[in-house]
Amino acid sequence: MVRILERRLAKGVMSAGLALAVLAGAAQAQVFSPLTSAQRGPMTAAQLEQVAATAIPMENLLTDSPFTGGAASPAALGGAASVPIGQSVVRVAAPVISQGNAGPVESGMTRSMSFSTLEDLTGTAPQGSGAVAPQNYGNGNLNTIYHYNDYLQFPFPATYAPYRQAGQLLFQAADGGWYTCTAALIQRTILITAGHCVHDGENGVNGWNRDGYFYPAYAQNYPRTNQYYGWCQTVRYATTDGWFNNGSIQQGYDVAMAICGRLWQGSNTAVRGQFPGVALGWFGFCYENCTMGYNFLTQIGYPSNYYDGGQMTISQHIEETALSGGPDYLYGTGMRGGSSGGPHIQNIGEIRDSAFAGYNTARNIIYAVTSWGYVSDIYKVQGASPISGPGNTNNAQAMFNGLCQNSRNWFGAWTCQFL
Numbered sequence: 024m025v026r027i028l029e030r031r032l033a034k035g036v037m038s039a040g041l042a043l044a045v046l047a048g049a050a051q052a053q054v055f056s057p058l059t060s061a062q063r064g065p066m067t068a069a070q071l072e073q074v075a076a077t078a079i080p081m082e083n084l085l086t087d088s089p090f091t092g093g094a095a096s097p098a099a100l101g102g103a104a105s106v107p108i109g110q111s112v113v114r115v116a117a118p119v120i121s122q123g124n125a126g127p128v129e130s131g132m133t134r135s136m137s138f139s140t141l142e143d144l145t146g147t148a149p150q151g152s153g154a155v156a157p158q159n160y161g162n163g164n165l166n167t168i169y170h171y172n173d174y175l176q177f178p179f180p181a182t183y184a185p186y187r188q189a190g191q192l193l194f195q196a197a198d199g200g201w202y203t204c205t206a207a208l209i210q211r212t213i214l215i216t217a218g219h220c221v222h223d224g225e226n227g228v229n230g231w232n233r234d235g236y237f238y239p240a241y242a243q244n245y246p247r248t249n250q251y252y253g254w255c256q257t258v259r260y261a262t263t264d265g266w267f268n269n270g271s272i273q274q275g276y277d278v279a280m281a282i283c284g285r286l287w288q289g290s291n292t293a294v295r296g297q298f299p300g301v302a303l304g305w306f307g308f309c310y311e312n313c314t315m316g317y318n319f320l321t322q323i324g325y326p327s328n329y330y331d332g333g334q335m336t337i338s339q340h341i342e343e344t345a346l347s348g349g350p351d352y353l354y355g356t357g358m359r360g361g362s363s364g365g366p367h368i369q370n371i372g373e374i375r376d377s378a379f380a381g382y383n384t385a386r387n388i389i390y391a392v393t394s395w396g397y398v399s400d401i402y403k404v405q406g407a408s409p410i411s412g413p414g415n416t417n418n419a420q421a422m423f424n425g426l427c428q429n430s431r432n433w434f435g436a437w438t439c440q441f442l
Contacts, residue, residue, distance in 0.1 A: 065256050068248035068288065071236065075193055075247045078201040080327035080361030083219055083272045083395035119311035121209070121423075121442055123387050125184040126304020129293075160355055161403025168317075169355030169404060171340040173329070177242055181335050182251065184304045185387040187240040189323040189335065189366055192216055194235035194257070197223050203332055205324045205365035206237055206281070207389060209308045210439040211300030212430045213423065214257070214281045216364030217392050217408070221260040221279040224270020231260060237283045239303055241325065243333025245290065253289025255299050257281045258433075261426055263417045275314075275350030276417055277394040277408040279364070282426050284434075298438060306366060308389040310419040310442060313409040316345035318352070320390060321371040322407075324362030328400070332361040342367065342391070342407065350413035351406040352391050358405060359396060367391040367407050 066074070160170045180186050192206040192214070204220035214237055223230035235257035238250050245251060265276030286294050286302060294302035322338040329336045342352035352367070366389040373386065391407035410419045420442045427439040 065287070066234075066236075071193075071254075072247050074195070074201040078193055078203050080325075080332055080359070081196075081202040081204050081220060081363050082360030083277070083363065084398045085272070085395060086398050116312040118309045118313055118315075118383060118388075118390070120307055120309045120385055120388050122385065123185065123188075123209075123307035124300070124304045126188070126300070126302065129182070129291075162401040164355060164403065167355075168341045168343060169353075171338050171355040171357070171403070173336060173338045173357045175330070176323070176335040176337045181240045181242065185306055185368070185371065186323070186335065187252065187303050188300075188306050190237055190239035190252075191241035191325045191332070191361075192220060192235060192237050192257075192364060193254075194220065195233040197226065197230050197233065199233070203325060203327075203361050204363045205361065205393065207323070207366040208239070208300050208303065208305035209280070209389065209423070210305055210427065210430075211298045212282050212284070212434060212438045213300075213305075213426055214283055215306075215308060215366065215389060215392060215410070216279050216281065217394055218262040218266030218277040218279045219270070219272075219394075220364040221281060222262050222267060222270075224266050225268065226270070227267075230267070230270075232257070235260075235281070237281075237299070239286075239299055240335065241333075242335070243330065248288050249290050251289060251291050252294055252299075252303065253286045253291075255283040255286050257283050259426060259429055261422045263412065263422070265412070265416070272395040273351055273406060275408050275413045277351075278392055278410055278412065278417055278419065278422075280422055280426055282430055282433075298434065306368065306387050306389050307385060309369075309410055310423065311411050311415050313390045313411040314344055314349060314352075314413065317341055317343050318369065318390060320352075320354070320367040320369055322354070322356060322358070322362070322365055322367050322393065324358050324365035324393060326358035326360065326362040328357070328359040336362070351394060351408050353404060353406055355403050356405050357400075357403055358393070359400065362393050362405075365393045367393070 176186060189207040192204040195201050204216055206214040206216040209215045221232050236254045238254045239252045259282040262279040263276040265274055283299055285296050286299055289295055320342050324336055325332045326336055338356040338358055340354045342354040344352055347353050369388045369390055370386045391409045394406050394408045396405040411417055424441050427441055430438045
């Protein structure tokens with residue numbers, strides 16, 4: 024089941040008129056409140072700069088240790104999480120996906136990519152702990168599958184597909200404070216992110232965000248109001264019934280989607296006034312059977328511990344549900360607050376290969392979004408909620424189709440295709 028918040032653009036302040044839709048199962052029964060104004064008009068450049076300067080990186084944190092048998096963790100990460108060599112993987116059902124779109128090639132850009140020198144991403148161990156916090160695996164994770172590779176994705180190929188289709192989400196939560204998360208395009212006007220990046224969880228109709236701005240391929244070296252691709256304002260949110268009613272992590276339902284309007288104030292004048300997916304393309308995504316025992320995925324995020332959340336960061340790793348029993352994926356990474364909602368992508372980039380095609384050959388497909396981490400930074404482990412949830416209970420298809428219907432009504436039928 025899915026719950027959706029109606030938010031329409033209008034001048035003025037937040038009103039009490041929130042339109043909700045409940046989409047239930049295949050029938051997708053919908054209930055809406057009156058379509059009254061629920062969002063102020065876009066903020067001025069000065070206002071955006073001001074709120075962004077104090078925005079807090081959003082994160083969900085577990086206080087337990089991976090070594091104490093916490094519910095989300097293997098009994099012990101150290102040495103117990105090695106992948107059985109040669110063991111066959113049992114696949115219950117094949118993932119059901121929606122294909123992405125690379126978008127247009129920008130004028131003057133070639134397919135060759137120039138990478139900056141990798142800067143130091145070294146984390147800091149808790150003061151007084153005397154522990155070393157290495158970057159390729161966390162404390163106790165030597166000789167396990169929780170090794171990872173974090174690296175800076177700037178200045179290129181952040182302006183190439185599919186990387187430019189992810190970005191920073193700046194939003195005002197229900198408490199009135201401003202926060203940052205990560206989000207990614209999955210259609211011309213639709214974003215995917217974490218449930219806790221759009222709703223407080225277990226707070227009913229009062230838990231929704233008040234306002235939000237998506238900055239595709241955000242980079243700190245540009246002024247906030249003069250990003251290369253600018254920003255689009257979010258106008259409606261949707262999350263799972265599990266997150267809306269309970270707001271618990273480690274349950275596989277910390278997933279959300281949003282509608283974003285046209286791009287504005289970008290230094291690339293060619294994209295101004297366009298819908299973000301038209302200008303930049305969008306990721307494909309899995310919406311049924313997205314949970315696997317082991318999956319090699321690429322995570323994109325804007326974590327506050329790397330470059331103060333100002334640059335796109337990549338983490339590549341194996342993600343697993345087999346050892347922990349799910350429903351969330353577990354994986355090694357150094358990312359912290361601000362990476363919430365970031366996409367976890369299978370087969371990122373392009374390749375042409377005449378050899379054996381493999382099991383899932385579709386490129387640039389999002390399977391999960393970043394959900395939580397540990398309070399201590401020495402473990403280097405996070406959890407991500409699969410888009411479909413356990414047993415497809417997130418009903419991601421209905422969530423997407425509900426927002427797609429709104430996008431078609433407001434912006435034109437061509438702005439999205441139903442699943």
